Amino acid sequence: MTTLSHIDNIASITAGKFKPDKSPPYINRLRYHSSLPKLTLWSFLFLAFIFLFFFFSPPSSPPPTPSAATRHTVRNISWGGAVWERRVRSSARVRSRAGLSVLVTGAAGFVGSHVSIALKRRGDGVLGLDNFNSYYDTGLKMSRKVLLDRVGVFVVDGDINDADLLRKLFDVVPFTHVMHLAAQAGVRYAMQNPSSYIRSNVAGFVNLLEVCKSVNPQPSIVWASSSSVYGLNSKVPFSEKDRTDRPASLYAATKKAGEAIAHTYNHIHGLSLTGLRFFTVYGPWGRPDMAYFFFTRDILKGKQITIFEGPDHTTVARDFTYIDDIVRGCLSALDTAKKSTGSGGKKKGAAQFRIFNLGNTSPVPVGKLVSILEKLLKVKAKKKVLPLPSNGDVQFTHANISLARKELGYKPSIDLETGLKKFVKWYLTYYDPKKKNAW
Numbered sequence: 001m002t003t004l005s006h007i008d009n010i011a012s013i014t015a016g017k018f019k020p021d022k023s024p025p026y027i028n029r030l031r032y033h034s035s036l037p038k039l040t041l042w043s044f045l046f047l048a049f050i051f052l053f054f055f056f057s058p059p060s061s062p063p064p065t066p067s068a069a070t071r072h073t074v075r076n077i078s079w080g081g082a083v084w085e086r087r088v089r090s091s092a093r094v095r096s097r098a099g100l101s102v103l104v105t106g107a108a109g110f111v112g113s114h115v116s117i118a119l120k121r122r123g124d125g126v127l128g129l130d131n132f133n134s135y136y137d138t139g140l141k142m143s144r145k146v147l148l149d150r151v152g153v154f155v156v157d158g159d160i161n162d163a164d165l166l167r168k169l170f171d172v173v174p175f176t177h178v179m180h181l182a183a184q185a186g187v188r189y190a191m192q193n194p195s196s197y198i199r200s201n202v203a204g205f206v207n208l209l210e211v212c213k214s215v216n217p218q219p220s221i222v223w224a225s226s227s228s229v230y231g232l233n234s235k236v237p238f239s240e241k242d243r244t245d246r247p248a249s250l251y252a253a254t255k256k257a258g259e260a261i262a263h264t265y266n267h268i269h270g271l272s273l274t275g276l277r278f279f280t281v282y283g284p285w286g287r288p289d290m291a292y293f294f295f296t297r298d299i300l301k302g303k304q305i306t307i308f309e310g311p312d313h314t315t316v317a318r319d320f321t322y323i324d325d326i327v328r329g330c331l332s333a334l335d336t337a338k339k340s341t342g343s344g345g346k347k348k349g350a351a352q353f354r355i356f357n358l359g360n361t362s363p364v365p366v367g368k369l370v371s372i373l374e375k376l377l378k379v380k381a382k383k384k385v386l387p388l389p390s391n392g393d394v395q396f397t398h399a400n401i402s403l404a405r406k407e408l409g410y411k412p413s414i415d416l417e418t419g420l421k422k423f424v425k426w427y428l429t430y431y432d433p434k435k436k437n438a439w
């Protein structure tokens with residue numbers, strides 16, 4: 001059990017220090033005045049307590065700004081104990097014949113929460129793991145956790161960089177699969193906080209793979225890569241065979257690094273690894289840092305939105321992909337994943353290594369996205385058109401999905417207008433101004 005947080009320590013010390021004195025007040029006065037050194041000592045201890053209290057106290061309301069993300073990840077968390085282990089076991093218990101037992105990292109995230117619920121509903125055992133960092137509104141993550149609780153998915157509050165915690169989870173449950181979705185997302189934020197991308201997408205991934213390679217039996221791993229790995233690739237639609245060695249953002253570079261790292265663990269340790277290149281996933285319970293989400297918020301607030309355009313007024317477009325299609329792709333990747341071949345960290349034979357595009361194969365200009373939102377919200381947007389900034393955004397994405405169709409039976413079925421209708425319906429309910437969630 002790892003529960004020794006510095007806050008716990010302070011609490012126990014201060015509780016002892018401020019034990020109420022049962023002596024009559026005049027005796028106290030007499031005693032203190034008669035001993036100046038003691039008074040000095042107590043004054044010093046009191047001041048030290050005040051300092052420690054303010055230094056280690058969490059802020060009264062955590063700032064929901066991206067800049068708080070790194071600070072949040074160093075906080076101590078508590079896990080372990082008999083009750084905790086029972087919850088972990090119960091959440092991961094398989095309830096259908098031939099069901100999987102899946103550890104879902106990033107379970108309180110957008111894709112993670114949808115995938116966890118879908119797995120649980122079909123009878124798989126699911127345990128969630130999430131560090132609840134404050135890159136975006138933690139209230140939204142907590143609301144997703146409530147949904148997960150309701151369907152019986154326990155989300156452990158912990159970080160993929162915590163090897164002890166990961167080993168403990170595998171001690172308690174011999175997971176057959178890992179659905180690795182914990183990551184530092186967002187293309188533009190990499191300019192502000194580069195180290196958070198290295199910590200989650202590189203160091204965290206390696207830490208997870210280190211644990212997975214050593215456990216017995218090794219799980220099969222499906223994980224989220226990104227369409228951004230195509231970077232400056234101009235040949236469309238993007239095929240898995242295309243070049244991915246020219247990333248345009250640090251985010252993309254860390255996802256590309258993840259693909260190379262995955263290959264290494266597959267090659268040396270026999271881990272079965274499937275990377276899924278997601279194309280701009282959107283939908284209900286989505287991420288507030290994404291354009292469709294904050295455009296909706298700003299249009300409703302009457303705030304100006306910025307639409308990027310390419311050189312010579314060319315359009316910027318995305319292959320927006322609806323969350324339910326992505327969830328089907330993830331489940332299918334898990335179902336078709338072959339077993340890892342290693343044991344005791346050593347490879348016993350060649351293991352499966354796959355990479356798939358999961359997109360919609362139908363790019364839509366950002367301007368069109370905005371006009372659909374205007375129609376659905378019945379509000380005219382205040383628009384400003386600016387050149388695409390050189391901070392990592394690429395002008396165009398378009399997935400070739402023939403490989404995923406062949407191997408996973410992946411067939412996206414929701415067009416942008418249908419998907420945005422579902423998103424807007426959710427948004428207006430979740431952020432109903434009469435409810436406390438309203439911004």
Ligand SMILES: O=C(O)[C@H]1O[C@H](OP(=O)(O)OP(=O)(O)OC[C@H]2O[C@@H](n3ccc(=O)[nH]c3=O)[C@H](O)[C@@H]2O)[C@H](O)[C@@H](O)[C@H]1O
Pocket residue numbers: 185186187225226227228278279280281289290291292306307308316317318366388393394395
């Ligand atoms: O496929 C991915 O792998 C990635 O998808 C997503 O990135 P993007 O496709 O860049 O989505 P998003 O930011 O919503 O911008 C959408 C469009 O709006 C344009 N855009 C953006 C902001 C703005 O103010 N104006 C604007 O025109 C912008 O130029 C762009 O054309 C995920 O965030 C990322 O984590 C990763 O998963």
